Amino acid sequence: MSLKLYNTLTGKKEPFESIDDVVKIYSCGQTIYEDMHIGNAKTYSAWDVLKRYLEWKGHEVFQIMNITDVGHLTDDADQGEDKIEKSAKEKKLEPMELVTKQVIKFYKEMDLLNMCTANVFPRATGHMVEMIECVKKIIENGYGYEVNGSVYFDVPKFTEEHSYPVLGGRTIDDLQVGAGGRVSSEQIQEKKSPIDFALWIKAPPEHLMRWPSPWGEGYPGWHLECSVMGSKYLGEIFDIHTGGIDHIFPHHPNERAQNIAMHDLEEEPIRYWLHSSHITVEGEKMSKSKGNFYTVEELLKEYEPSVLRTFFAGIHYRSHSDFSFKSLEEAKKKLHRIKNTIRLAEESEGGEKDTLIESIDRMRKDFEEAMDEDLNTPLALSKLISFSGEINNNLDDRKEILEEAVALIKELAGVIGIELEGIETDVKAEPYVDLLIEIRQKLRAKKGYELADTIRERLENLDVIVEDTDSGARWYIK
RNA sequence: GCUGGGGUGACAGAGCGGCCAAUGUGACCGCCUGCAGAGCGGUUUCCCGGGGGUUCGAAUCCCUCCCCCAGCUCCA
Known part of the structure; x- marks a missing residue:
């Protein structure tokens, strides 16, 4: 049985085949200027499950998740304020101080949620030298040009020689942000074409985060870090790139173009592009102004991490889904059901029957079948719950069979990110x-x-x- | 407007050509309990947004209409 994944690049479900023995995955992580919210966590959970499932199927996996600690801009088209700087100013912190705090929190929460599984969490600021080298290479290869201390990617030039498959059915003209005369800034006007995007941006005097470069002091463009860190840790060509649905355009197509431009590639640099849908909160788009913005931190005060993971497992990563406390409560009940079964089976003395043997085999198959179909975790979860019911019905099976069944539940739940180990009584009490x-x-x-x-x-x-x-x-x- | 994803029982959510449409929650009934919990069994009818078509056969494929949601400054 082979895993099929929905590839945004082709718009189809495709059988997954890795390029070599080790599956290499790049997961777009977080811009680290604020706390992780339920939506972020939902997406990261999907990539955690992807990794775990590939490993369960016997692949070796090397996954990196970037941490963006040099701000992107609050406005469109390489304009506006840097979000990290903005947030740092508000909190009266040095930008790197803010970043340090947030990164520590990020790791802590990722760990609590049982998804700190990437092999490397590279940070943008730690790769400034490589980014500058990358920009140089792109210029050398003829796809970049410098104007006034900023460097831009020459999109028309690129499209003369390479395809520019804009993911998700967009067209290249959509890149023309601000071309309608709405934004008329110096920096937009200095581009050769309105569809060009920034590789390196000249830092205005008040800008705090800045690095020396051959083009003067500046900071990297939005897409650059992903191209650079991906290539550095995973190679010029690698298997899977993941991200939120919002990255389908323009981030990922631009990143792809940079990858090709910097290495002068003929072939597709990244084989599978996976995108995770966003969640709404109580039917509405999550936004701060609506006050329906839930952070992982606050939710973890009320719910144990496994409940959140059960909630995530209950939604397919590509489906739109709604977050509400009612749905969290449901997730809690599902988890409870499974945990109860484990308790009952562990407490049972066992009997003579071995009815469950068949169910155990079938469970394994059902699970794999569900997951092979583009990681259908909701189906996998439901199978697990049904299996719990079967165990409840056969608590008089032989003890070793019960043990095997429990081990299987724990194993499979673990693959979809639900930690079932260590639910013990408090020894002191x-x-x-x-x-x-x-x-x-x-x-x-x-x-x-x-x-x-x-x-x-x-x-x-x-x-x-x-x-x-x-x-x-x-x-x-x- | 453009692009993508959807509309399935009270609700959430699988199924994507045929095994009387999973699973969970809720509600109700029963067993078990001093009560409760947990567990088990049952009920919650004729169903798959509307219409047309393809097929021996469609929730599943095609056409059409209606309605939702998301993305389209940065965002997972």
């Missing part, structure tokens, strides 16, 4: 809770239900769930 439970059992035996119920309620308030069963009471931490 254990003897005290046991004591309370014991007392409660004695009360129940004497029909002292009122107090017994109080104990149960009070424990529940402390996130300790008590359940009475035929063979006595058991408890776990919520």
